[in-house]
Amino acid sequence: MTHFSDTELVSRVISIAQQAADEINSIRKTNFDIKIKDDSSPVTEADKASEVIIIQGLKKYTPSIPVIAEEEIASGIQIPVKSEFWLVDPLDGTKGFIQHSDNFTINIGLIRDHKPVLGVVACPAYHEYFFGVVNKGAWKIDKTGRIIPIHVLSPPNQQFRVLFSPRCIKNPSFEKFLKLFNTSSVERFGSTLKILRIAEGKADLHPRFSPTMEWDTAAPQAILEAAGGIIHDFNNQPLQYGKKNWRNHNFYCSSIPIDSYLKNTDF
Numbered sequence: 001m002t003h004f005s006d007t008e009l010v011s012r013v014i015s016i017a018q019q020a021a022d023e024i025n026s027i028r029k030t031n032f033d034i035k036i037k038d039d040s041s042p043v044t045e046a047d048k049a050s051e052v053i054i055i056q057g058l059k060k061y062t063p064s065i066p067v068i069a070e071e072e073i074a075s076g077i078q079i080p081v082k083s084e085f086w087l088v089d090p091l092d093g094t095k096g097f098i099q100h101s102d103n104f105t106i107n108i109g110l111i112r113d114h115k116p117v118l119g120v121v122a123c124p125a126y127h128e129y130f131f132g133v134v135n136k137g138a139w140k141i142d143k144t145g146r147i148i149p150i151h152v153l154s155p156p157n158q159q160f161r162v163l164f165s166p167r168c169i170k171n172p173s174f175e176k177f178l179k180l181f182n183t184s185s186v187e188r189f190g191s192t193l194k195i196l197r198i199a200e201g202k203a204d205l206h207p208r209f210s211p212t213m214e215w216d217t218a219a220p221q222a223i224l225e226a227a228g229g230i231i232h233d234f235n236n237q238p239l240q241y242g243k244k245n246w247r248n249h250n251f252y253c254s255s256i257p258i259d260s261y262l263k264n265t266d267f
Contacts, residue, residue, distance in 0.1 A: 004061065006110075006118050006133045013108050013120045014129055014141070016057030020050040020106050021124035024091060028124075034098060037074050042094050047071055050090035050106060058086050058108075065110075070215050073246065081242055084112045087218035093191030102126060103190035109218030111241045119222030121192055130196050132226030138199055152229040152255035153201035159184035160204045163194040167210035173250075173267055177207045180261045195220035195253050199227040206253040209267070214239075214246045230254050234267040 004012070027046040034044050051071045058067050066081050069088040073079075086108065091097060093104030102125035109119040120131045130150070132138030140148045155161065160181045166188055168174040178186065189197070197203040199220070217239060221231045225238075232238055233249040236259050250267060252258070 007136060009061065009110070010118050010120060010131050010133055012061050013058075013118075014131055016054055017106050017108060017120050017122040017129060019057065020053045020090065021122040021127075021129075023049050023053055024097075024104075024106070024124045028097070039074070042098060043071060043074070044091070044094060044098065046097065047091040047094060051088065054088050054090055054106070054108060058088075062086070068215065068246070070213070084110070085242070086110055087116075087215040087241065089192075089213075089215040089219075092216055093193075096190045101190060103193050105192040105196075107192055107215060107219040109215075109220075109222055111218060114240045114242050115238065116218045116222035116225070116241065119219030119226075121196060121219050121223060123193065123196075130199065130220075130223050132199070132223035134222055134226050136226060138223050138227035140200055150200040151227050152198060152224075153204075154256050155204040156184070158182055161202075162186045163189040163197060163203045163206045165194070165208060165210060166190065168207070171209050173209045174207060176265075177209075177252075177267065180265065181205065181258075192216065192220045195224050195231070198229055198253050198255055199224045201255070204255045205258070207250075208248075208252065209250050212248045212251075214241050214243070214248060217248055217251070224253060228255075230257060234262070236262070 024046045032045050051069050055067050066079050066085040089107040097104040106122040109116045118133045122129050127143040129141040138150050140150050160183050194206045231253045233251045
């Protein structure tokens with residue numbers, strides 16, 4: 001437990017995320033080191049440097065709350081968790097980062113009783129920060145430093161603006177899913193930014209049919225739910241956290257309930 005309220009804590013996590021974002025942006029300008037992990041995914045010195053900053057910051061403010069961070073887990077470090085723990089992705093969208101895309105994020109989420117309760121996501125290339133506390137609200141800090149409340153919007157005339165992961169291309173389940181909806185746009189988009197765009201009312205729907213880990217979704221789920229949105233698996237249940245392998249089930253994010261669209265379908 002922490003002696004900070006969730007609202008007080010989120011402001012401290014934003015400060016940690018800002019430090020990590022500054023470090024990533026500095027490394028981005030260099031000829032940075034790239035390695036391949038055992039699962040064949042890439043990791044850079046920016047991932048590792050960001051993770052060190054975040055873990056140190058979280059342990060400073062919440063020393064009794066375990067921190068589950070992607071690169072530590074990948075290196076074989078096992079950390080026992082309780083009912084409350086942090087989930088950290090120090091650089092979500094590493095492949096895009098390597099390819100000089102701007103679509104990468106830093107994700108820091110707090111889990112309590114298997115559910116995300118607050119989240120902070122930094123978008124270093126855009127100099128933007130998103131944060132939310134479930135049942136309190138969600139906000140965006142733009143590149144000028146303005147703090148702007150955000151909320152999902154209903155799809156105009158039930159015409160959904162869909163964002164999808166590059167991994168979903170030619171996926172039969174994705175194609176089947178799309179046929180259930182009237183769409184005004186279908187756009188390929190990388191990293192956690194897809195979920196944030198729904199949270200701020202710029203998109204309506206994102207289905208995910210490829211593997212993700214709990215640290216990918218914890219922070220953006222808290223922000224999306226705080227902004228009035230939904231992230232459910234295809235049994236129409238909210239994603240749960242603290243599983244032994246840290247893997248998510250396939251899921252969708254939406255600005256409105258879509259269970260009526262999914263009746264009599266099997267994903």
